Amino acid sequence: MTETATIEVDLLPAAAKRVAAIATKLGKDAALRLSVEGGGCSGFQYRFGLAESIESDDHVTERDGVKLVVDSISLDLLRGSAVDFVESLGGASFQVTNPNAASGCGCGTSFSV
Structure with a gap:
């Protein structure tokens, strides 16, 4: 497991709280895996x-x-990003603020570089 003093991808407090709640409910470790895959409407x-x-x-x-x-x-596509958990009238979801994304889609789950 590689840990560095520099935060490459930040986990914001609301996201940490939500992951902890989900993990507790499921009886699992409080560890959220974030990955990037090819696909989605933006690449x-x-x-x-x-x-x-x-x-x-x-x-x-x-x-x-x-x-x-x-x-x-x-990590190469996510460096400098922050993961948050946002609740609104439209629903609740984890959201990534990614400075490497040149554009994104309306749903907020896909992006291009």
Whole structure:
């Protein structure tokens, strides 16, 4: 597990709180895995899920006892990003603010570089 003093991808407090609540309900470790996959309407899409394991080349950020796990390939596209949890009239979701994204789609789950 690779941990650095520099926060490559930040996990904001609202997202950490939501991950902790989900993990507690499911009886799992409070570790959110964020990855980038090809697809979506803009070329790349974000994938979220509870991390089943942490690999040696994963980047790990921790806030309030909750881990954000990003694989080394996705990290290149996510460096400098922040993960938040937002609730609105339209619903609730994890959202990524990604400075590397040249454009995104209306749903907020896909982007291009």
